[in-house]
Amino acid sequence: MSTERKPGAWASPIGIEAVFGESLGLSAIQLDGDDVYWLESRASEGGRSVLVRKRGERIEDLTPPGFSPRTRANEYGGGAITLHDGWLYGCNDEDQALYRLRLDVANARPERLVAGDPHRYADLVVDAQRQRLIAVRESHENAGQEPVNRLVAIGLRAPHEVRFLQQGADFYSSPRPSPDGRQIAWISWNHPNLPWDGTALWIADFADDGSLANARRIAGGEHESIFQPEWSPGGELVFVSDRSGWWNLYAWRNGEAHALCPLQAEFGVPQWTFGASQYAFDAQGRIVCAYSSDGFFSLALIDPSTSEKRDIPTPYRDIGGLRVGEAGVFFIGGSPSEPASIVRVDLCSGQSQVLRRSNPLVVDEGYLSAPQAITFPTTGGQSAHAFYYAPRNRDFHAPEGVAPPLLVLNHGGPTSAASPTFKASTQFWTSRGFAIVDVNYGGSSGYGRAYRERLKGRWGIVDVDDAVNAARHLVGQGLANADQLAIRGGSAGGYTALAALTFRDTFKAGASYYGIGDLETLARDTHKFESRYLDSLVGPYPAMRSVYVERSPIHHVDRLSTPLILFQGLKDPVVPPNQAQAMFDAVKRKGLPVAYVAFADERHGFRAAATNQRALSAELYFYGRVFGFTPADAIEPVTIENLQ
Template sequence: MTESPRKQAAASGTWISPISAAVVAAGAVPLSQIALDGPDVLWLAGRASEAGRTTLQRLRAGAAAELTGAPFNVRTRVHEYGGGAYAADGGTVWFSHFADNHLYRAEDGGAPVMLTKEAAVRYADFVPDRARSRLVAVREDHLAGEAYPVNTICAVGFDGSETVLVDGNDFYAAPRLSPDGRQLAWLCWDHPRMPWQGTELWVADVNPDGSLVDGRLIAGGMDESICQPEWSPGGLLHFVSDRSGWWNLYRFEAGVVHPLCPRDAEFGGPQWNFGGSMYGFRSDDEIICTYIEDGISRLGRLSTRGCALTPIETPYQEIKEVRVSPELVAVLAGSPTIALEIALIDPENGKRTVLVQSIDDLPGEGYLSVPQSIRYPSMKGRTAYAFYYAPANDDFELPSGELPPLIVIGHGGPTSMAASTLKLATQFWTSRGFAVLDVNYGGSSGFGRLYRDLLKGQWGVIDVEDCVAGARHLAAQGLVDADRLLIRGSSAGGLTTLCALTFHDVFKAGASYYGVSDLAGLDADSHKFESHYNEYLIAPKAQAQAVYRERSPIHHTDALKRPMIFFQGLDDKVVPPQQSETMVDALRARGVPVAYLTLEGEGHGFRKADSVVRTLEAELAFYLRVFGIALPEGLPQLEIENLAA
């Protein structure tokens, strides 16, 4: 019997790992937005090597093909976050091209043809209406000369003509045409609400000429969040509502709203993007759906009449999308040992047929850390949730008696959710000897409305307290080094990072990716979709000024004495570069160790392969320099101002 080779003892951060920054950048293909068109399965795939271009793929008769070759970039910026960038029907696809905002049509096998005329108008969430030779879509008009764009639901004719169908609200989403084409359902909401706070579901009749008549409110309001309206094959309207405190499924029939499956589980999620799908119809009598319990996704079959939910066994713990037809069930899903993939699921037996994987060649299991789902006590008697990753590397271990440093991650959003799906960006750290805690702080989705509303008026407080409590919890259990606690986050998670370092003396250093440092500045620079979000997260405008100043790290740099590294896309419209630059200048002037990397051509989130490589390697070098550990061979040097040699 051959003995396993003995592991080499080495300091955290110096372990040799097959998961390089280049592997992180090139190894995971962003997959999104599944669609079914008869027997065909379509999806979007990112191309990091092509400056983050997103392309439309189709699987037909077992063969995959690209439908939108370069330079086409299938992406929309409606609400800035986009989604719902294409539709498919009968072999024809319609899509938004990111470079010019125009809609294009591509007949089966043909070259894309431009439909629309104005580059300053954006479109999303398309629904083909072939009987009237048009698409129904959400439109965002930047031509109007207003402070913010004007949002409507419009019809775009196949000849390029446009007609506004619904207007008057600040925001629209999910226009859905009934199977017989005689009714249109849609969602709308107004400032200051975000869609996960309160939305309205409307239905109108569609005249033969395509105009709408007799619009009527079906459900929703100021304090009820509705998402994903869908019509059954027989023409009954279904939707997801959180009126019970959980996003559950409902049916509208004969003027009455009926709950389908009352359960302390989430059958929907926050509408940051268009086109989300967590359920669909196999028939009038059966829905295939995904739902989240305790932060873990499950798949199930739901009887629309008996309201019986039967679990379907899968290996997944995160199911981001479900698309359903009478013949097919497709999912976009992953687990701690499965990177995101698109697969067909047989709902009768759970058999899985993988169509495409985001990572073709995974590192050996010995280099992958499988997280533990934990709950732990936070401040004021709250319970918080997180995924804990221990260091893992087949070839290396820590020196005897040494505990690993911990990286705490505060997710963005902040109304978002950390999931346990295998991510090379996390394994990059764990395979180098770092422990990681990915926190679902109060305010995260996936745990019901009461948990989500914990962040109401408390952004920069509850999220920070839960991250601090998580680090202390692991240190108290002897799992991590209490003197080497780190925190990192992007966007809203960047604010969490900055507040944790400014207002608490727990973390040694931190990394902010396009993070918020000045709440007032965020209001001043924010795009329309989020321009009133802080009224919920922080305070109504009448009381906001004092609270903004109290919570904005930029006004308390005298209390920030820990080293920081900042990463900022120069084209970011959500958190403009000025936010990071002002913070860096303040730390630089005060003599606090600081590093700052800017990335041209990047917005809110980094898509280019070289951007991912640069930022990951710089962040690793930053932590090692802060800990006084010599940089491994091949890791680029990093300029850190005010850090003693």
Template sequence: MTAYGTWPSPITPRLVAEAAVGIGDPQVSGGAAYWLESRPAEGGRVTLFKLVGKQAVELTPNPYSVRSRVHEYGGGAYLPTDSGVFFVNDRGQNVHRIATDGGISPVTDSPSSVRYADFCFDAARRRLIAVTEIHGDGEPENALAAIHIDDGRVALLHQGHDFYAAPRVSADGDELLFIAWDHPNMPWDGTQLLRCRLDGDVIGEAAVIAGGARESVMQPSWAPDGAVLYISDRSGYWNLHRLDESGDGSVLADDADYGGPPWQFGQRSYACLNERFIAACRHGQGGQDLVLIDCQSGFASPLLEDTAGCGQLSVHENDIYLLAAHSDRPTEFVRLNPGSGDTTTVAEPPPPEVNPTYFIAPERIAYPTRDGEQAYAYLYRPHNPDHSSGSEKPPLLTLCHGGPTGAASPALKLLVQFYTSRGWLVVDVDYRGSAGYGRAYREALNGRWGELDLSDCEDAVYHLAAQGEADPARAAIRGGSAGGYTVLRALTAGNVFRAGASHYGIGDLTALARDTHKFESRYLDALLGSDEALRERSPINHLDGLNCPVIFFQGAEDRIVPPNQAQAMVAALRAKGLPVAYLEYPGEGHGFRDGANIAQSIGAEYAFFCRVFGLPVAEGLPDIEVENL
């Protein structure tokens, strides 16, 4: 037998980094399938593919990279049309067109301070309508813009709101739908759905047809019969609604979310097969699945139940195209026939070079919190077909997702399998504030960030220790961005965790509110609410409570959580003489894209935890410097 936490495993840091190759944003246009593929081996470049026959053809060779930087998080970076495929090139942020012969040419000639995202095609006027973000002195300006594809002329169509999303032209070209919202709201707090007439290069007066300060609406579209479809959480859950001449009502009233927080543009969690049936992704407390909604009966029937999540739906000739996630293999782009239930893989990333017998499926758990409520998590047990341990309890790694308005996912994550195959127990926590459980659960964190997320993570450890599952003396915590904040908060305001890893996390909330980008510049208003709360819940102001080692990972080009956040925490830990390690990666932003950096950071994190817990450090891991240890 081999001790927990020390099992040799074929799942290496390099293998985890290679698995960062992912399929994203699949679309179908004119019967042709398109998708994006991330390339960590090429510095995180994102390239566009088209299925020609049975052959995947790359449309954007190096040095092109398909990526929008609107809101920094981007999304909605390409659109296939009958007049060519249009995309945003990361370098310069201009819009380019791919012709039918494969030639690529720029459409816009804007300065790099102007960005575009979330396109729709106005065929009658030969123009794209998109969200634009114009950077200059002061806060960036967001607007809707018309981009004329023949001469590259850009005209602003609608201004006045702080944010815009999802412009969608009707099939007859006469009307436009779009989403808008204003500070201090985030799009999951309150948005408006507006509708206006199109007349030449101008638009008519926009009327609000749904939404408000306390209602989050998103993903508008035009139904085949001309009705307006959209997702709203007015019921307490993101449900699908229909607006037509007879009125406005829910397509299906359900205590489940049919959409997620729109951190990126271009989300598509439903698609119409015809006037009667709609395919939709459902996220309920029992998990995630794909369902077929009958608009006449108001009932939903399952289409895919063996997935770990789905999204980015399109429909062509009665077939549904979507991303399907799995717990035992990478996410793939599939075609589903709803009549027969048959699925066909359109595109998939290369499988990891490891036998799937080393993977362990997640268990969905609910556990009690100290205040009498309930929180949720995915639990991954130690698993390796080549090794076992005795009666000792395994070390525990608690994962904190970002956002904090994000969610854990049961989809295959090789990082998790990296740890479980080495004899670690891993718990991926959906603390209160997470998406996927309705508005009340999501808003439970308002005013309580740095409290409930912390206590829910701690209570997961207490629960697992009480069940005899984990060794609480070897409990570590890991998170990125807002999850990194929870890590630092847990280590400065609690004593449950014995080590932590903060990936581009937040140490100084006051500095974050001052320095972060426009999209999140008022996010803390709801999460914390006052300058006093910012100071009180900033980990950097509570270093007297920190008595365990911490490792920091930071992108040098991060504009969302700037490097000064981690640097200030590291300096304070050094001054206090506490064990600390700091790794900064040139060229990386908020989330690492380069494969070599991903692999190095994973190996460094594991080596750090091994040193802290007195476990032997396996060969091939980075020899990191831990000060004061």
């Protein structure tokens, strides 16, 4: 029999340490015969990245301490490793140099091929015929000037010469040599576009000396986003384009792009990182792919000769990093009851096997809140989307007539998407009596280009309206307490949270994780990849400076009337720490309850377990003080200014 207790104060078996202590970031699945490789970013080791192999029933680490495969190209990285013929080729986080490591030699040490700083490498692929790597290189050679991106080749024989293959565009990604080694495909784009706005798909021939000849653009443009070009085993180029309004698959045939299985669904994702993979070919040339519809992913098999699609039933509703080998299809998948995991699915039987879970935490169903996909009315007679999680704890219930506090989550990007995958951090809140709504506001991916473009010119308006309307919708249904509405978010989601607290009066508290308080500062002081992002989200700067000031919470603190807690990494290259400090100082001067928790060694997006644990506990403590409940957890207090 459960105990009656105020929501927020419920005792939960999901401890703060369990949320992050043994958590893993999983990425970069690679296959070599029956062996499966992937990268693990380990919170318990300060976020260090490790190459892991599963051979038979044995899972082992392959990269030695001191070597952490990770690239900082475009700041968000990805594509940091590739495997070929028993060798690992990869970037090391500490010096950004390129190394190789013999994987089946005991106690082998990484051998440096070329220096890193001032260069960063990503999207590595082996050009076996010419004994070289092909990669994207981002060069920071001239202080005060924008880095230069190129496609380059790095010789695998000493002296490991670096040769320029393609230059002139602002950005490159996805170099893909053809199976016969005669051609190469790649993607490029230019400011002010981001890769989900407009990119170009190119093909070129390899000349006898290894240079590129006869380069021609075959698809893409200013208003067409190309994603993940791949060559089929038979040498046909396949790619994803959103020319129809949806990221769908196309094949390049006889000088034209032919749609493969057109659907109002997304076969691509925003290219925030290098190396994203949503489809691959099996030995028969069939396409094994992941596609999303209404926020949920499915796995399917498509015959490119007939466009026939056969869905492969799985419990996974978030699928990425897909690879196909002799033993089946491998991907990073998550479901409402399973965290992101390395998964193998047998294409014949449909049976699935989890090879590695990102979090070992197993939650009893009595404490597990399942996501409900909701669509709710929002501004302008439109609809928006979200995942709602009800409070769930078999040991406690709220007093009769008492609705739970609601925590409104806003994903980053802002061109990203909320996922229904099990997250211990979400269950942490729901098992303590909070309701959660994870909002896919206008501008989110997964609902077609038109939905993604709702945010163009209207960042700080559309996203805020959708967050507010999600909360109001749930209050109207009796699923949330109107007096205990909180909003939180990180990075771009942090901006949405700050803007909602400043320009609306719906929320009673909020938390910003490395959020943006000053759009003007962000426009002037951020990295190359996002340096023109605000052109589309807000408008050209400085021509539209007045709009930047108008939508920046830091300039309108007089309108903020709710308590706020801020979290910030002091080495953040994306959102400068001075933004959090300025916001804190301004709110403190106004006399509102405010707390600021800074972490000296963190960058953009916290990686260390201790950091995430402290932030989560501090946020719970903060809400307890603001909403008038005492958490059941033993929590180190956080200093809250102006709290009586």
